């Protein structure tokens with residue numbers, strides 16, 4: 348018996364999000380200054396990433412992979428992005444309740460996004476308000492990736508000595524304090540280094556903080572919050588990129604996110620280049636500030 352000849356189905360392997368994430372981590376450690384192209388082949392998919400973050404996948408990348416490339420390659424592919432901010436906020440611009448409760452404003456997908464941000468930077472930086480309110484570990488746990496240094500701004504020595512990150516040893520901690528602030532309790536493990544910076548006006552200058560970290564080889568910094576710490580970087584013009592994760596939630600009161608000095612007319616408002624992405628029920632606004 349003769350069977351009709353069947354054409355073999357054309358099977359295209361799409362480049363998926365797991366491969367995309369591995370390539371983003373590879374791009375993070377690539378020497379873009381000397382080698383402006385990163386080309387890889389895996390499972391029949393060819394991926395070309397150029398310095399600056401332009402990318403091309405053959406035969407194609409899945410939607411999830413495309414979004415990962417678009418969100419993360421501008422941060423790692425030799426674009427000169429140095430400081431990245433993130434804030435998870437409600438529709439009415441709050442990052443916590445009046446009592447400091449912020450777990451959780453966003454969907455679990457946003458937490459995965461935050462851990463990806465931590466994995467692509469050299470250091471994660473927070474203010475002492477967030478450290479004391481949240482007792483965060485600031486480690487990468489929801490995705491594969493390296494652990495960043497953990498930096499806390501504590502000009503007045505009011506950090507709680509029982510905070511987990513002062514004792515867990517998962518990654519080094521840099522505690523930036525002013526000359527007048529007291530040492531943190533000696534009970535802290537050897538992974539905690541105290542750095543003394545002079546205060547300038549209202550606090551440490553963001554430029555002084557970034558220079559201090561750069562002197563330790565830490566060039567790409569995630570300013571993870573809270574609103575006060577992040578606002579000071581924006582006001583000083585030292586935040587390159589901001590990922591605002593907006594949840595469909597109205598709190599109606601509480602801790603504000605970004606707070607800048609008042610302006611008289613909207614001509615003076617910041618109008619960054621912006622792209623948006625769905626993240627669970629939340630929306631990521633990727634804002635290019637510089």
Ligand SMILES: NC(=O)c1ccc[n+]([C@@H]2O[C@H](COP(=O)([O-])OP(=O)(O)OC[C@H]3O[C@@H](n4cnc5c(N)ncnc54)[C@H](OP(=O)(O)O)[C@@H]3O)[C@@H](O)[C@H]2O)c1
Nearest residue numbers: 434435443447449474475476477550551572573574575576
């Ligand atoms: N939803 C989110 O994405 C998110 C993210 C992070 C935090 N949070 C929430 O936000 C709240 C805390 O935010 P917050 O705005 O109140 O506080 P914060 O930004 O965490 O900490 C502010 C404090 O850090 C120190 N600081 C920050 N920048 C400084 C600088 N340039 N120079 C000197 N000192 C500096 C100051 O300490 P002194 O007061 O000692 O001068 C300042 O008062 C918490 O409730 C937390 O749960 C939410």
